[in-house]
Amino acid sequence: MTALAIILIVGGLAGSAIVSATEAGLISVSKFRVRHLAEKGDRRAAAVIKIVDEHEKFFGTILLLNNVLNVIVASMGAALAIQLWGNTGTAIALASLGTTVVLVIFAELIPKSLAVHASERWSMLIARPMRLTMIITSPLVNILAFLPRIVIHLLGGKKALMTPSITEAELRMLIDVGKEEGTVERHSGTMLENVFRIAEAEVRDVMTPRNEIQWVEADMTFGGMLARYGELPHTRYPVYEDDTDDVVGIISIKDAIRGMSDTPNQLELPVTSLMRPPLFVPETKRLDEMIALFKQGGHKMALVVDEFGGIAGLVTLNSVVERVIGRTGEEGILPREMFVAVDANTFEVDGAMSIDEANDRLNLGIPEGDYNTLAGFILEELQRVPKNGDRLRYNDLRLRITAMNNNKIARVRVRRRVPSSEPVPA
The missing domain is CATH 3.30.465.10 (Uridine Diphospho-n-acetylenolpyruvylglucosamine Reductase; domain 3)
Structure with a gap:
């Protein structure tokens, strides 16, 4: 009897330690890295993902196994104490205290600490045996999980209780840590940070102010526009009629050259014959919304309107993109050193x-x-x-x-x- 009790205690401790390590390892493993490995064809990683996705069954199995093994250790410890010191209150108290301390140290703290430090390796190793155990115990686990499902349903369902696996703040922190540790190249990290800042910035933060805009008059000919381009080269120009608050279109140098190649004597025609309709946006429009607007309409330039309806400036697709990648300048013109x-x-x-x-x-x-x-x-x-x-x-x-x-x-x-x-x- 003594030998059997010792074998059951040691076996129960070992089993409880493995179960505790499995729980800690699978909870702390990087889900993103494991999914990446699974997408590359790693079957062990795929097994880990299946366990994580079936977290209800996983926790039910862990709870069931841990309780069974802990009961075995506690009962065998008590039986061994009674056999050695008699059926007294002192013997039972010492057995309870001893098994509790041993379980906490050797079946909880030590295995969980080790599993957290080697979570990926341990999760890959234990995933398939754990999946098999979950299948075997599923009938009993489903019964045990019935009450938690009712409680979750009463609280609004899984979606109501669900929290994001990673937030924007956490992503930005990961980028900063990657830059500090060298796993993310500094320039790439800066661009990633700028992507998040796009949603925080407005059109007025990147627009060319009104007093720096190069205008084209509505009665100007293509010949005059080419002369203007030679003096002040830009890809596109806003076209106005009576004053610069009366913008009637946008003319691009590409459209002008295409028009002149299609029609002889095009130099004498007005720029209004090939201009495109202007796009107007408020100063407060967010840059992420501006990108969507540019994509939707195929625009490359928009006029920025202030609260009084006047032209405050202009914004281009290039100026928005520069907010992420840095200054690029016009074609053939180096970006201005700031x-x-x-x-x-x-x-x-x-x-x-x-x-x-x-x-x-x-x-x-x-x-x-x-x-x-x-x-x-x-x-x-x-x-x-x-x-x-x-x-x-x-x-x-x-x-x-x-x-x-x-x-x-x-x-x-x-x-x-x-x-x-x-x-x-x-």
Whole structure:
């Protein structure tokens, strides 16, 4: 009897340890990595996915096996104690205490800790035996799972209780961790982060302001447009009639060249003969919605309308895409450098540089406000018309306007104050 009790106790402990490790391993394994392996044809990974998808049966099987094995260990421990020390309250109490401690340490804590540290390897190893066990115990498990199903139904069903397997915040955190650990290349990580920021940005954050738009008059001929293109090359131009708030169309250089190749003496025809209808959007339209609108209508340019109905600027598909991949420039024209590093803490910055880009690339720490660019931030702080040489202090930043274009801030020298412990560059 003593030998049998010891064998059952050891066997029960081993079985309970395996069951606990299986539970911990399958819960903590990376579902995305396992699905990836399953898609590549790994049968063990496919078995893991089936178990995870049938979590009700899985937990029912785990609960059933653990309870049966723990009861065996506890009862055999009590029987062994009674045989050794007699049927006394002390013997039974010592047996209960001893089996509880042994079960917690050797059948719960140790196997679960080991399984979590090697969750993928252990899950792959145990998946098929676990699937077989789930099939064998399914009649009894289905009975045990009946009451939980009723409770879940009363609480609104599985969909009402379901939470996302991974949230946007968690995805962004994974990208940051990948960049820090080197598993995600820094430039790729930045583009992935920018994809999420698209939904947070509005058209006014990327539009070309009205005073920088290159217009084409409705009575201009194709010959005149080609001359304009030679001076100020762009892929498309908005066409207006009486004033620049009266936009009647969009003309692209590609359409103009195609039209001239189809018809002789096309140089004397007005651009209105080949212009396309304009697309108007509000300043507050989100960039992800703007992408969908561009795709839906085949547009490449839209006029941005302010709250009073006037033209505030224009936005192109390229300017939205640049929000993700960075500046690309026009065909044949290199993208404009938005800043030049003088040294580690001093930069010559284009006044049109967006606050998001300035904070991301230069770590300036400028707060959000009713402005989109560095020039807008300076205007907000100065509260007057700026002039060349104006200086501004903000936290540890020292800003000085170094170039003006009429009343527009063209260039700014930004210097970050160096802490006393940090050596000043020569």
